[in-house]
Amino acid sequence: GDSVTQMEGPVTLSEEAFLTINCTYTATGYPSLFWYVQYPGEGLQLLLKATKADDKGSNKGFEATYRKETTSFHLEKGSVQVSDSAVYFCALSKAGNMLTFGGGTRLMVKP
Amino acid sequence: DARVTQTPRDKVTEMGQEVTMRCQPILGHNTVFWYRQTMKQGLELLAYFRNRAPLDDSGMPKDRFSAEMPDATLATLKIQPSEPRDSAVYFCASGSGQGDSGELFFGEGSRLTVL
Numbered sequence: 001g002d003s004v005t006q007m008e009g010p011v012t013l014s015e016e017a018f019l020t021i022n023c024t025y026t027a028t029g030y031p032s033l034f035w036y037v038q039y040p041g042e043g044l045q046l047l048l049k050a051t052k053a054d055d056k057g058s059n060k061g062f063e064a065t066y067r068k069e070t071t072s073f074h075l076e077k078g079s080v081q082v083s084d085s086a087v088y089f090c091a092l093s094k095a096g097n098m099l100t101f102g103g104g105t106r107l108m109v110k111p
Numbered sequence: 112d113a114r115v116t117q118t119p120r121d122k123v124t125e126m127g128q129e130v131t132m133r134c135q136p137i138l139g140h141n142t143v144f145w146y147r148q149t150m151k152q153g154l155e156l157l158a159y160f161r162n163r164a165p166l167d168d169s170g171m172p173k174d175r176f177s178a179e180m181p182d183a184t185l186a187t188l189k190i191q192p193s194e195p196r197d198s199a200v201y202f203c204a205s206g207s208g209q210g211d212s213g214e215l216f217f218g219e220g221s222r223l224t225v226l
Contacts, residue, residue, distance in 0.1 A: 044204075044217045089154070
């Protein structure tokens with residue numbers, strides 16, 4: 001079946017550091033790929049998405065490129081802020097809204 | 112500002128009691144999901160509805176859990192009887208079900224503690 005694997009956390013960074021959270025997937029066909037973010041005490045919210053190979057999703061300074069050859073969708077940000085501290089979930093979807101989530105990666109940014 | 116509304120936000124109950132969690136999806140959305148989140152298991156899909164019909168509840172313990180959509184504006188998740196291992200945050204999410212957009216809108220969750 002389809003699956004998503006992302007790096008285990010927590011990831012601890014200092015403010016203004018560069019962020020990479022790795023995500024790889026296994027799926028037949030051509031899934032859409034997503035990053036969701038969960039801030040403390042809240043539900044998940046969509047951060048960015050890409051629907052086909054070589055697409056780049058971006059939002060709030062975060063970026064991820066859909067790499068079909070490596071089945072990856074790594075999340076990056078050039079300069080993290082304390083307010084980026086949250087749990088980040090990579091996910092894929094092939095039909096309608098049926099999402100398969102990775103296990104989540106907690107990011108902690110220190111001032 | 113359209114959003115998914117869940118009640119209660121917090122619930123503390125004793126083992127053996129019935130618990131009902133409610134969700135109001137975003138108006139016009141035709142897919143509804145129930146997820147459970149724990150530190151140990153992460154996010155688990157419990158149930159999935161499309162146009163109010165249950166499509167997938169394979170992740171739900173059938174002996175004590177039940178999920179329904181009495182109408183398009185209400186989804187319920189019931190646990191009877193509740194057990195301490197049911198303690199978790201339960202999220203409802205809805206989506207438009209259009210193509211492969213895949214965007215789900217999550218509620219703020221219902222935190223359940225079973226003593």
